[in-house]
Amino acid sequence: MTADPVMRTYEGVIDSIRHMLLTGEVSPGDRLPSERELADALGVSRPMVREALRTLEVLGVVAARRGQGPAAGTFILTEPSPALATLLDMEFTLERFDLADVIDTRVMLERWAILSMPADADLSAAAHALSMMSEPLTREELMEWDLSFHQAIVDCATNRLAAHLYRSLRGAMHQRLADSLASIDAEAWESFWRRVMREHRMIYAALDSGDRERAADLSEKHVTRHYLRRP
Amino acid sequence: MTADPVMRTYEGVIDSIRHMLLTGEVSPGDRLPSERELADALGVSRPMVREALRTLEVLGVVAARRGQGPAAGTFILTEPSPALATLLDMEFTLERFDLADVIDTRVMLERWAILSMPADADLSAAAHALSMMSEPLTREELMEWDLSFHQAIVDCATNRLAAHLYRSLRGAMHQRLADSLASIDAEAWESFWRRVMREHRMIYAALDSGDRERAADLSEKHVTRHYLRRP
C-alpha cells in the first residue's frame, strides 16, 4: 500500500469520467462535455483532459469526432471496441506469452463454449458462414468467414465476456494468420481451402446432431492443426 | 476497409515505438529516448508524444519516472501490468458484460487449468497460501490469500496467457469482492472464513492426491457459491 507517490492529473480526470458513468450522469451513447468544458470544470488544463481521453479512447470507452453539431464531440461507446485485441497484440509483441499459449487458450474457450451451449442454440449464423465458404475464396475471404464460423459457435454460449475474449484473441492473431496464409502457394491453396471447409462441415454436422463431445474434439483438432501448422 | 479517415499523430508515434520494439532497437527493460528527443526525431510536438506514451502506459507497455540519472525516464516494462484488469473493469462498468459472465469465465479457466495441469506440477505456492489462511484473518488478508491460492493453481497450467487472464478477471472484480465481504457482519465472519478455508483444503487434498476431476468440481462449487452468494 501507499504505493502511489502521486496521483497523476490525467488519472484524476479518468476517475471523474468513470464517476460520471457510475452515477449515470452520462451513459453509453451520450456525448461528453467538450474538452474545454471538462478542463474548466475539473480545474485542469486541456492537455491533461486530452491525455485522459486518449487513454479512454484506446481502452474502447470513448470515441471522438470533430466538427460541429450533434455528431461532433466525444462520445461514450455502446459497443466493445478492439481494445482488448490491441492490448493482447501488444503483450504478444512484448513476448509476454507465445503462440502456443494463445492457441491453447482459444481451444479452451471454444471447447467450453461448445460443451456449455444451450440445447436450443441458434446455429444459423454458423450455417451461413459455412455456406459462404462453399465457393472459391481469396485468403482474406477465408479468414473472414472462418472467423465468422468459429465466432458464431462461441457466441452461442451466451457469455459475452467469453465471446469478447475469443474475438480479441483471434484479432490479436490476425496479422500473423494472414502472413501464414500468404505463405501457401497458389497450387496448394485450393486443397487447403477444401480441407478447412470439410472440417468446418464436420464440426457443424456434429453440433447439429447434438453430439457436442465430438464437435468439441473436432474443433480442437481443427484449430490446433491449422494454427500450429502441423498438418 | 478504408475506414481510417485520418491517421492521428499519436497513433503514428505509437507505431514508431512499436516498430522500435519489433526491430529490437529497444527491448523490455530499456529506456526510451526522452519525450523531447522523441518529439524532435519524429517531427511532432511533445504533447503528441505524451498522448502516445500515456496510452502505452495504460496498456502496460511503458512506465515513466521523473528525475535525472539512470533511473529516470520512460522505460519499456518487462512484466505484465494490471492493464488487462483495468480494461475489464471498464467494460464491466459500462455493463458490456455482467457478474455471471465473469464468474463463468473464471470457473472455466480454473477448471481447465486443473484438468490440464502437468503431473509434476509444483503445488507448494498453493500450500503456502493455504497455511497462511489457518489463522484468523482480516477481510483484506483473506482476499489476498484466497487470490494467491487460486492463482497458484492456475499458474500450474504453465500457460502465461491463461494465468494473466485469470489474474485480470480477479483484479477486475476486486473492489466488488471487497464490498461483498464488507457486508458480512463480525459474528458471521469467523464461520465464513472457516468454511472458505475448509473448501480450500478439500480442493488442495484432491489435487495432491491426483484426483483432478474432483478438484475441478470442488473448485467450481466453491467459486460459484461464494461469488454468486448462494450458500
Next chain:
DNA sequence: TGCTCGAGTGTGGTCAGACCACACTGCGGC
C-alpha cells in the same frame, strides 16, 4: 417562395514555449 452559398461557430487536433518538481551529478569548500 425556395434554393444556394458563404460567413459564423464550436468541436477536436496540433503546436510552441514556458515553468515546476524531482532526482541525480559533480564540483567546491570545509
Next chain:
DNA sequence: GCCGCAGTGTGGTCTGACCACACTCGAGCA
C-alpha cells in the same frame, strides 16, 4: 576525505494560440 549545494536533464503541467472540420443559419439570389 566528507558534506552540501548549484547544475542539469528528466517527466509533469499549464497557457494560449492556430488549424481542420462540419454543422448552422441567414443573406442574397433566382
